Amino acid sequence: MAYEIIHADCFDWLKTCPPGSFHAVITDPPFGFREFTRVELTKMKNGHGGVWRIPPVIGGSQRAPLPRFTVLSPQDVEQMAEFFGQWAELLLPALVPGGHLFIAATPLWSHVVFSAVAEAGFEKRGEIVRLVRTLRGGDRPKGAEAEFPNVSAMPRSCWEPWGVFRKPFEGTLAGNLRQWKAGGLRRLPGGNPFPDVIDSVRTPRRERDIAPHPSLKPQQFLRLLAWAALPLGHGRILDPFAGSGSTLAAAEALGYDSKGIEIDDDYIRVARRAIPELAKLSAGVTARRNGKSAEAMLPLFELPEDG
Template identity: 30%
Template structure:
């Protein structure tokens, strides 16, 4: 299977991929977060995630406005398809925030995966200040595996906390993650493995996988971000 970026909806594309063909699932799906109440979560991503008065630098994206029940059902649907296409023992890494952390751990297990822990992404000082409150300085990586995960895998020991700031020059998506962060995280995959990202966004996971010597397949529904990712990735 060649390296491939596919333009389409993950729920439509995943059933077309061959079973037992990927060695890791590493993805940053829409959080359907950005507010305590349902009305706040149903606003557009630019309204929810941009600081007041900031210039809009990135395009909006769909699938971020669901309520809790529909978001859990949606997560379970695509994660179940990912379970089918992953090989036994494959690690699964799912980004989330504090609001959706419980739901994400539930969705992982509802789809048949074994939940193994939570890693922390410390965004350092580049976060929105909240006077009289704790800063929302961290996002989380819920991780698990498809069944057993032998300790003798050809992969290194990874830390439980990753300190990486968001740099403007390296931010190609409204919720994009730092390339250096993703280069560390993809190493959970066994050497020479193939990584699947069904919500590729601007392609950072795929770029990181390529730089670290893995093969990859990504899926992205939004035309704008599909074009951004395609421009960042090496030609097949």
């Protein structure tokens, strides 16, 4: 299958995208967006200052920097709502009627992003809880850790919310599926509905070695989303904030066409190298669109049975 990664600002690119080009969007946006500005990226790469939380070296092993979303001011939050509102308005025409949007967020700011996306005209269809133990939250009061050893400033995050949205359509779901091949979610192989709680993992080291991006998402999870996003197993997937191209790799592994947009020249280089490597990995979900290979996915989803 074909994928393409384009070096551009997705806001500009979406303005030129022919309407109805995609059947689904799976994306992990620059949450809090300040962390991916050139100034902040330089501070992160230099290892000090800025909005990135640079973890200490523990037991001789260097851990990856994390975005620190708590530093956002009220003005930043307002700007965030504007950013996602404008983005969602530009995105809506690029989808076919009934096309789904899966968008990553954080428990801290998902309400801002999801409201902005809904106000722009998307229909909210639910949220996926990606169970994953991150290093976010749970810190003792900064500068007074010894004084308040039994206090944490906020919960240690053990999940990641993904908003599930859909471009509205007219008529019935069945009619829309026939006409646009979109509007629903693909059931799991074996017939169970796609669930909204997914037991995930931190991105494995072998994937991080292939695609060194600070926000790399795991293939296991992205392939599940890509599977669900095309209800009839046909169509094209877009990731407007492609990073290292992990969504494109997931689509490629499942045999779907995809396109990614990435603004940063370093990450574009990473993506061009990483996509074919990530797509080749067996990461819990490997299958082709049709036929018996889907059976091979069954034990690999490892999701609980209904009821």
